[in-house]
Amino acid sequence: MEVHELKDINNGVWFIFFILGLGTLLPWNFFMTATMYFTSRLRDPSQMEAISVNVTSGEWHHRSLLEAKFNNVMTLCAMLPLLAFTCLNSILHQRIPQNFRVMGSLGVILVVFLLTAILVKIEMAPLPFFTLTMIKIIIINSFGAILQGSLFGMAGLLPTKYTTPIMSGQGLAGTFAAFSMICAIASGSEINDAAFGYFITACAVIILAIMSYVALHKLIWVLALSVCFAFTITIGTFPAVTVDVKSTIADGGAWELYYIPVCCFLLFNLSDWAGRSLTAVCMWPGKDSKLVPILLVARVIFVPLFMLCNVQPRLNLPVFFKHDAWFIVFMIFFAFSNGYLASLCMCFGPKKVSPHEAETAGAIMAFFLSLGLALGASLSFLFRGLV
Structure with missing residues (x-):
């Protein structure tokens, strides 16, 4: 069944596009909001250097080089792949089926978050952890770009009102990520335990997006889920x-x-x-x-x-x-x-x-x-x- 033939019963299609819009920007927002967890894993007492001074107290704040540069490198590793793969998607959309692009992107993002949750429980030296984190950021933004381009292309086959829920879902992504992090901190758990629950929450949302896309196309979803x-x-x-x-x-x-x-x-x-x-x-x-x-x-x-x-x-x-x-x-x-x-x-x-x-x-x-x-x-x- 083609996308433009879908009948929106009880605004179900509108809601599905909202969830998919949420899924496009949620991965990046979850990584960005979890900066406190990532930088805590990058502290290396043997490589500390003075970064800034508190004028009032005269106390130095010490951060390792990796900890200090994390946010800058993270942003670069996110935005460059996002730009490159957004352009690449304009070529891929004619050669790779839409279903495969959307489901494949969501699947890769889910695996990255599962890996991130598992790594919370694994000890790792700062440099390998930094490198692996940047690779994961590159991956989620690359496939996030393909997902976003495919989703807007799919919405283009429908009336214009179906672009609104995508934009609305994307707008909620940052708020949802921030709220989830606040809840994780408020739980009183140690930072690693809170981060584990935080990333598992992201996995649940990505799974919901996958389920929503399956329901949208009325595929062979029973056998697929089976x-x-x-x-x-x-x-x-x-x-x-x-x-x-x-x-x-x-x-x-x-x-x-x-x-x-x-x-x-x-x-x-x-x-x-x-x-x-x-x-x-x-x-x-x-x-x-x-x-x-x-x-x-x-x-x-x-x-x-x-x-x-x-x-x-x-x-x-x-x-x-x-x-x-x-x-x-x-x-x-x-x-x-x-x-x-x-x-x-x-x-x-x-x-x-x-x-x-x-x-x-x-x-x-x-x-x-x-x-x-x-x-x-x-x-x-x-x-x-x-x-």
Whole structure:
């Protein structure tokens, strides 16, 4: 369905363009507003130099070179790629499908924010942290430029009133970022913990923008979300939780040595491969069946099942499934269902659209698969921490 054929029921399209407008400038505003966190990571006592003096108290304020130059370099790394890729988008829009440009840009930005949230918990020397931060700023502004140009081009196919929500959403981006940072500080958490929650909030907004764009085009969104959810559950649990399951029947010896390599990794990959291969001869249920997404949602049961196995060390939950056989049975069904159901979604996705849109649909399905992997990797910290 072409964009200009969309019917705005209950101003749904207007709201979606507002969310997408918010998503175009929100990434840059989140990085810019988090200056206090970034500069705190750049302090290096061995390279301090006096920058300015407080005339009233006569006390020197000391900052490292990287800390002092952060804001200037950050702005340069943001604005130059923004200019370059805005120009580049005027060429790309005729050669790369609109759906791929928008979804691809949102996907890359989401991955950058997930990486930023994860790096909050990782110690790093000032110089590598500075370099990596600037690379991330270049990336989000490059793809943000493509997203912005594509979005305004899409709005150009609609009545002029649909440009207003884009501008309004962009205007709210800075306010939303500042308010989120204030809430993070007001939580009373240490700066790293507050920054982690702050960047996770940005991830949630970007995911909302992705969902809004999918809803706008009425794609194969059920299957796309299904394959995303499949890998979110899989990667969120395997291997972060499953690798720490200990045998309860082994008393030293070979079984304890081979338990995880065989029952976790080998068994998962064999079962997953079997599930994927089965779609070559059996594709039940069909592409229009509602049973596929229902079965994929039902896979969430594997999260508590594995948590209640003998995962060690553990602080919160009891061990309910003590025998090794429980873990083996869970792993077989967990991996087989992942391979089979995810393969069905990937096969059916391009078949749910007209032939000329099949290539774009395939690319979008691949994006949602990658999105599921990224979300699963992020949730794995939560799942393991709950045990």
